[in-house]
Amino acid sequence: MSFFRSTFTTEKIDDRTTLIIEKLFGAPCYMYLLEGEDRAALIDTGMGGGDLQSVVRNLTSKELIVLNTHGHFDHCGANNQFGEAYIDEKDLPVLKLQQSKQYFDAILPLPLRLLLSRVLRRILYCSHDETYRFFSDGDTFDLGGRTIEVLSAPGHSIGSVCFLDRENRYLFSGDTVVSVGVLLNLCGSTNAETFLQSQQKLRARSSEWEKIFAGHNAYPLDSKTIDQYITCTERILDQSGERKPNRKKGYVVSYEDIRIEMPTDARVLEIPPAGTLPFIEGPLI
């Protein structure tokens, strides 16, 4: 049944850029394959619910580097199929936490865990023995005639980044600039002030891209979405935005097309020491 098994589809954005969509639990995750003259880069690896490596190898035989926009399980799930991935070091504890059985035992009710047990074993409780390399803000990856720059954008998670494809004028934004909404109520999210600074930094550089490709939902976006997140966050901070109760905990503030989910309890933001669990009653991703 496809609800419990990943299906992959691909769409060409241009001759050397492919969107790969993984669908699992009815929720699509977007990955992007960028080919240069010498190397290729895979931005994010989805949930790990299928053979992503074969999908990628059917698209390119070039040397491949894997780049993660952030450490959530629905963006790093198949890192282990590639042996090595780049990530912002600050998100590694988030990634390790989300790939622990303890974590899902704590946040999913037992009936749901039993229903999902096979797929959870396949995507989370499997061997994650890949190695990690770390990038920093401003680092670049030369793919051969195509340069990818790392833009740190903490908010949704403390180690979230966007990737600027300079030559093609694309921004790959992960869960930082997404149609519909951004969650700031997860373990490892930052406060709203930091998220606002990240969005302001992106706006200051927005003349460098024409299209934004996010980790989920509609694409391509343009920089109007960044403006919406800035206004929405300002309304959170000056308390002029209407706060609606969240589904489980915290509150939501909306502005035009987008919404931001906020926690009421700052403890959800803390990344717990290894081997311990956070206080969490929020959504998963």
Ligand SMILES: [Zn+2]
């Ligand atoms: Zn995320």
